[in-house]
Amino acid sequence: MQELDLEIDLEKSLGPWLGKTIKITDYYLHEAFQQHGLDISKEQMIVLGKLNKNDGLNQNEIADLIWRDKSSLARLLAKMERKGYIIKRQHEQDRRVNLVYLTESGREIFRKTRPIIQKAINILEMDLSKSEIKRMIEILKRIQDNFTKELKTL
């Protein structure tokens, strides 16, 4: 009995379900990109998306936008540059800064990912009404705020 009381039933908590949902979503995108012959990872696609919306960002700005460490981003960009999707240009005034630009090839591959992304969103929200989606996002935001607050007290 006491042993049982100590058990935390993780499966009844939200955590693992969130994790598994992300996992299968990622897997779906990975498979779909592959099937369409797109040589790109989800993470790289996200970077292309930010640049597509706002070309010429510097590395730290991109890192912030996608919630990654700047070192992680630097390595992501290195791979993308090798594949010819982006180019880095040194800022003329401040030589510490690299401005990152989409190449034609990068813009092209991002364009090709769009219908796949749209389909993934459709699947994700297939059974949900607009208001349910809004509600879910609100809840997720609130969870994030709660963790942020608790982190400060650690």
Add this chain to the structure above:
Amino acid sequence: MQELDLEIDLEKSLGPWLGKTIKITDYYLHEAFQQHGLDISKEQMIVLGKLNKNDGLNQNEIADLIWRDKSSLARLLAKMERKGYIIKRQHEQDRRVNLVYLTESGREIFRKTRPIIQKAINILEMDLSKSEIKRMIEILKRIQDNFTKELKTL
């Protein structure tokens, strides 16, 4: 205009919010383990949890339970064995199989993670009623099912 029409507003979709929520949850756990001097990662903690509930599983069984590739699990176990949290014993009848057992030290550190996990669950579900949690889990399950179905048609 046409350019705008082509834009997908990812931020209004569920995907990135799920991702960010997981990210901050993971970060919280990581920080909390560190602050308590627990030399363990979230992934390792999950493995310990499965073994704590069901000692003597083999590697493939554990991999299935935590939705990881067997190779990923093998490496996780190697680290955990080095730290003395688990031991692997060859199955007596079937020498291909490794049965994995918690050590005392493994059981001990898992015990110490429990209040931290419980707190993380509390934070995660802080603003949610029981029925909302159930509803969220149902939705997440449905999303997973939808992706699973769509994967087959790829």
Add this chain to the structure above:
DNA sequence: TAACTATGGTTGCATATGCAACTAATGGAT
């Protein structure tokens, strides 16, 4: 001007992860 500080980016070291190819062992079929 020299010294100190802050910033942008890179690199070493570490974690976790998956796929594909591989080894070893098992079990069945001929």
Add this chain to the structure above:
DNA sequence: ATCCATTAGTTGCATATGCAACCATAGTTA
């Protein structure tokens, strides 16, 4: 008994990630 297929686990190669230490440049302060 031998060959074949299956299964459990390992390993090579690749991705992505974060922290901390570092380098180079810029900006500020004495």
